Amino acid sequence: MSISEIQTRRVFEESAPLVLSSSETLAPIDVAYQSMGTISPKKDNVILLCHALTGDSQFAGTRDDGSPGWWNNLVGPGKAIDTDRYFVICPAVLGTCHGSTGPASLNPKTGSAYARDFPMITIEDMVRCQQELLRQLGITKLYAVIGGSMGGMQALSWAALFPDMVQRCIPIASTAQVSPLAIAFDAVARQAILSVDSPGCEGLSTARMLGHITYLSDVLMDHRFGRSLQDREDYSYTFDSDFQVESYLNYKGRQFAERFDEATYLYLTRAVSYFDMEKEYGSLQAAFEKSTARFLVISIRSDWLYTPEQSKQLVHSLMKLNKNVSYIDIDSHYGHDSFLIDNRALEESLYVFLESRSHVT
């Protein structure tokens, strides 16, 4: 299967640090990444995967705990993203706690974790680190860059920041400009973390519960949970988790808080809130003006975090620029997280779009 172990590479040394969007500098920066497939002699078959908020570089294979990589269902030999043809690489983003440099990393100046001393980062900063990694690996063209949610924001930034490198750009369940509703939810999530003084993971658990609600749809909640009670016949008349939906969210929150870093959650949600290509480039037109990529914009019908409406606005902007843009709205009632779930329409549109040769340069 030619699937790699997770590797780590130093992409910025202290002698030449990365200048962040905030104008601060950061070094050293390490990037962890996984790859699958074989790179062609011309290095013209590289697909970059960009992961979502709490994702990591492990898109394929099996984790230590036995669970599969986050896109194992879509990426592999003979799958929608076919590793018999493509060399697929996925770096953990700058700022995460999964191997790349982030708030959970050791600050060489203090010898302890950066935590809230980490500088603020943006989606663009993440992309710059990815580009430096690829440059060091001798990769100068991307057959495609693909990502869901925060990963889609990275994909769009790639097309804007490195227009000559990106041949195909596929943002899924994403947006070019994060909405006030999404900003508001993340502000509450951070407040839940920041208001808990004591060490522990209560605040992060609350934040994740809230995030999780926004990843589901109300229809899915009705179908999956309804008002069913958890292991009881009647209300407890206490503040315990009487309802299945409460119990589920509590479990998800606690489980997440055990594996994720609190400061990391603060930084990554902030990077998402800051994502606004209109602000960054003046307009969406200006952002994508120089891009020669073909775009496949994919939205999820029941996604109320980054809505189909937002994807359509992006498509309209790209059409106005006379870009080659396809759009599909996936009819799933699983909500925002649908892109992580087996979905035939998603598989097919990725496969067809990637295999079509019309634009290969």
Place this chain on the structure above:
Amino acid sequence: MSISEIQTRRVFEESAPLVLSSSETLAPIDVAYQSMGTISPKKDNVILLCHALTGDSQFAGTRDDGSPGWWNNLVGPGKAIDTDRYFVICPAVLGTCHGSTGPASLNPKTGSAYARDFPMITIEDMVRCQQELLRQLGITKLYAVIGGSMGGMQALSWAALFPDMVQRCIPIASTAQVSPLAIAFDAVARQAILSVDSPGCEGLSTARMLGHITYLSDVLMDHRFGRSLQDREDYSYTFDSDFQVESYLNYKGRQFAERFDEATYLYLTRAVSYFDMEKEYGSLQAAFEKSTARFLVISIRSDWLYTPEQSKQLVHSLMKLNKNVSYIDIDSHYGHDSFLIDNRALEESLYVFLESRSHVT
């Protein structure tokens, strides 16, 4: 204007306590209420107003801080709910911190506030206290019972619990069965409160920020805030409230935490989560079987907390029972809280429905 000061009446003495839905007993119970208008000799012009989660008995007139009562725009002489014709009374619900007995009240057994020793209460318990108040005031018929959000749940419970008393029932932006989505949001809100050990109001502030998001619509958020920054030209690259929407929610959260009681918020949201007329009565048909009321069900187009879909389901159930039911979906983009805002369609439908004489007994 014959508007009363807030009055308080003891409705349950320790010698004869209220048996709650949970089977626990509670006494003493005081109920604070405000009234406006003149009761007719036959006492056949009484309209009961039921307030929402964080509301109180002060529906009219001016508060100490100069702000108007919560339905001052709709209730008064010559207004939609015309106090030249009707005697309007609004009790503060059992469990709130606005004059009626609740978690913030003194527990006579300990001499300090009940706080989390208060027994769990339900919407039905609130209604039983209101009914006892009215009984003591010699009121045996309600020309109408009207309420928005949690107030609408009380109005519906009135029609089910006291079918002979209610002539008109008007639930607004409400539901007969709280959805898993609404349960989920309230579970997160309570978790935010319960996870903050230290005294202070950080948890309550977070909870309110979240609640506030669910009272607005995404369209309203786009229109009112967009991605505008608060008193700055560019991002701060900190966790401060850079965005207007963040600043607004923070302000609302802090302001609320100063005037409201933390334990009260826990209890009232739990009462809402527990509200389920299907569970309570076996079915909606069984719930309303004996009611002779005319119903006016009002939903708000942009309300995603208690959706128009839920109101329509209620209307269908009432139609199946051959009840006299009218329905209006108000085309407002202000979200759930639209019923508290000046709205001509709401005013007119209330006025017309109340004035129509066809069914007066």
